[in-house]
Amino acid sequence: MNVALWIAAGLLAAVALAGGISKTFIPKARLAAQHGGEWTQDASSGFVKSLGVLELLAAVGLILPAVLDIAPVMVPVTSACWIALMVGAMITHGRLGQYKLVLVNAVYLAIAAFIVWGRFGPWSFSS
Template identity: 65%
Template sequence: MDLALWIAAAVLAVVALLGGISKTFIPKARLDAMDGTWTTATGAGPVKALGVLELIAAVGLIVPPLVGIAPVLVPVTATCWVVLMIGAMVTHARLGQPKLVALTGFYLAVALFIAWGRFVLEPFGA
């Protein structure tokens, strides 16, 4: 189970890292042209803030147990990711994007697995 939780955390960390990099470092005008939906109705500040949160999530899913400092941050980060994905699902549903609702639902399920696994099944240090 420990290996499955590490793999899930790594996959979610890569997703968060890529999303965070794109929202933080790609100019909003270019994001609007690529994405064309939710970013066009949102200011640059909230888009960048979301990107920074995703970068923090990528770090929070992997780094704490590797350095041995506050590994409880992994399930806490996964729980925060669940909340973020609920917001993303609502946003994509309002915009009529069922494929993105499904994709964010998958990310939500992975985050739930990590949170449950690290809080209950296989906590670090147990």
């Protein structure tokens, strides 16, 4: 199960890294022109970039604390924060009628919930 939790964290970190890089470094107008990025039309550039930075921090927080054994509790804490982010993403995409993206966000939420359950529970780094 420990390996499954590491794989889940790695997968979620890759998703967060990709999303963070795109939101942080790609201009808002270009994001808005792509499928799934329509929500950025009504958001400020600062808000979009802030979400990107949060996703970059999530990518780091899902892996580095456990690898370096410095505050490994941050892995499930980061996963819990990711759940909150995905709830917001699901609401946003749902309002735009992008139900396939709501489903994708729900899968990411489920992966994060698995990490929270496993790392706060039976396979915590402290046990």
